[in-house]
Amino acid sequence: MSSSTYIAPTDHAKAADKFMEDEERVNWHDKALWFIREKRDVASKQLPEWELLRETASQIKLNVLGNLDAYLEQFEQNAKQNGITVHWAADAAEHNRIVLDIIQKHGIQKLVKSKSMLTEECHLNDYLADNGIDVVDTDLGERVVQLAQEPPSHIVLPCIHKRKEEVGELFHKHLGTEKGASDPAYLTEAARQHLREKFLTSDLAITGVNFAIAETGGFVVCTNEGNADMGAHLAKVHIACMGIEKIIPKAENLSVFLRLLARSATGQPITTYSSHFHRPRPDQEMHIVLVDNGRSIQLGRKDFYNSLKCIRCGACINTCPVYRRSGGHSYHYAISGPIGAILAPNMDMKKNADLPFASTLCGSCTNVCPVKIDIHNQLYQWRQVLAKEGYVPSSKTQGMKVMASVLSNPTMFRMAGKSGRFMMRLAPGLANIKAVNPWAKQRDMPEAPKESFREWYIKNKKKS
Amino acid sequence: MKVGLFIPCYIDQFYPQVAVATLQLLEKLGVEVDYPLQQTCCGQPMANSGFSHYTQGCDSLFVKNFTGYDYIVAPSGSCVLHIKDHLHDDQNQAAADQIRSRIYELCEFLTDVLQVKELQASFPHKVGFHVSCHGQRGLYLSQMSELNAPDFSKPGFLLSLVKDIELVQLNRKDECCGFGGTFCVTEEAVSVKMGKDRVQDHLEHGAEYITGGDVSCLMHMEGILKRQKSPVKVLHIAEILNGQL
Ligand code: SF4
Secondary structure, X not given: OOOOOOOOOOOHHHHHHHHOOOHHHHHHHHHHHHHHHHHHHHHHHOOOOHHHHHHHHHHHHHHHHHOHHHHHHHHHHHHHHOOOEEEEEOOHHHHHHHHHHHHHHOOOOEEEEOOOHHHHHOOHHHHHHHOOOEEEEOOHHHHHHHHOOOOOOOOOOOOOOOOHHHHHHHHHHHHOOOOOOOOHHHHHHHHHHHHHHHHHHOOEEEEOOOEEEOOOOEEEEEEOOOXXXXXXXXXXXXXXXXXXXXXXXXXXXXXXXXXXXXXXXXXXOOOOEEEEEOOOOOOOEEEEEEEOOOHHHHHOOOOOHHHHHOOOOOHHHXXXXXXXXHXXXXXXXXXXXXXHHHHHHHHOOOOOOOHHHOOXXXXXXXXXXXOOOOHHHHHHHHHHHHXXXXXXXXXXXXXXXXXXXXXOOHHHHHHHHHHHHHHHHHOHHHHOOOOXXXXXXXXXXXXXXXXXXXXXXXXXXXXX | OEEEEOOOHHHHHHOHHHHHHXXXXXXXXXXXXXXXXXXXXXXXXXXXXXXXXXXXXHHHXXXXXXXXXXXXXXXXXXXXXXXXXXXXXXXXXXXXXXXXXXXXEHHHHHHHHOOOOOOOOEOOXXXXXXXXXXXXXXXXXXXXXXXXXXXXXXXHHHHHOXXXXXXXXXXXXXXXXXXXXXXXXXXXXXXXXXXXXXXXXHHHOOOOEEEEOOHHHHHHHHHHHHXXXXXXXXXXXXXXXXXXO
């Protein structure tokens, strides 16, 4: 199953237009995500120490980022001592190759995978499919988008853009459920049976990593469905893939992060399964692939390095008023929403230049972030970088030049204002023409007053 | 105390009544107000579009216009935040820094500097208050719903001094309206949808007026209301507090 048939749109606004053709869907998408944001509010407000937890988490992560090399080496050493094989991958291609090598060494044809945004980022599924390996995503939402041949639209809720009727349709086609059935309990049971068979017959399991602990060489995987455990416990080979920023120094730090993660993600007090892996079982092989893929470059960007504090809880996505209306696919990057918009330009400025502009800079993302990433400031900073490096349309650059000269010259400014108001009063219909003025497509223009405030002031107030 | 009145460009051009109300309100409260005649804009439209490197001319002009006042006051959280965070002048950074520390949004100037405890205003209507993001999350004019911290609202306090006003409760008390500067045209569809949803929240709760501290957000919502042929009107908070309606 490959997601390569899905053609990513290149421009956020265009893709958003498309998602919004169905306003009913947008309303429902918005409400579903807002519901989770509200659950997060309730859960966070039950802990008097919430803001202190966020600050503590932020400090721990900043320390990690400042000493990443040392923590990674400590982790590698301890993991090896535990009997885990540790691999290093500079980029997505190397990561994919390492994983394929392990699979092929064991002569394995099919495997199960639990949720890992890193493997999405590396397009591992496509790569393995091209090499004849059958990958089954075992997270329910991920399985749904996999069957639909789409990428996830959300890092925690991969199929949040799909209605249960659409899921029923997919399951009817692929899993043989009754036509027209959309009862979530019925569909979930069908998926459970389908996945159970996959778990039982797979010799290899790939999981992500939420936290890797330097002092123990172990790692923690959080899921609500227990699918990572089912996969890893039944398979002879377990490969865990992680970005290098997932390190935390000590096991005791989990008492901060596990409390923040579930509450921020879904409003749950704790994720259903927080599974600790330390060493392979006697009959098992365990691998960890540590992946850079652009992270060292981001670490070197002074305005953006702290985006690497992210623990992928999805809270910034749920609260984002733009995301809730435009849908996850409009971000055309593995990670959608505000956090995706500050990570994506690091990977490819040209391709992702539109993303930092897909925001009103309202700042809600920054406020919900459990590790206190100043997301909206970084969106603003990316805009400056992208404009300076020439990644915005030249028409915009020209327009901004004109604006800059008008606004720095009071006489020109007054002339422009006067003629603008004059035109609008003379021909209010003109300003409301939808084709020439995107403001007016669905909004009226303000009425132009006879005089500006300045003109009023000179007439009524100015002391000679 | 001498106050320099900063009237953002779109207020000067399209909503002069908001500037008049701001000026009258400040004068009624005994403040000596001066309006520098050569002012234009804070430069935010360029900076938020990624072109802060084009704002030097605008910034120097701002510094020239507003140096020497005890306070600078503007009826716009967004423009004030921009000046506070970004005003820069290579020729005269000390003056720029002084302005950054002396500029106030109208409501915070009334509550924090003038410490207003009463107002001669009455407005016997059902009013929805729109919380603008930059004022709230940037200038801390009110508590943010995302944080686990005590509730407060500076504009809310001022409206509570207005006689007979009835403030309606909203489902989402501080969701963005979708204006977002150039976002309102570059992401027209999302911007309008956000605006429609925000307006709907006010309508559902029976608001006759929507008020707020930023004309840009209000202009966006007014455009939507008018297109819907809604009788609901928008007013800047200065117009209500000034009590001349
Ligand atoms: S940026 Fe913050 S809020 Fe967003 S996913 Fe990462 S940790 Fe969560």
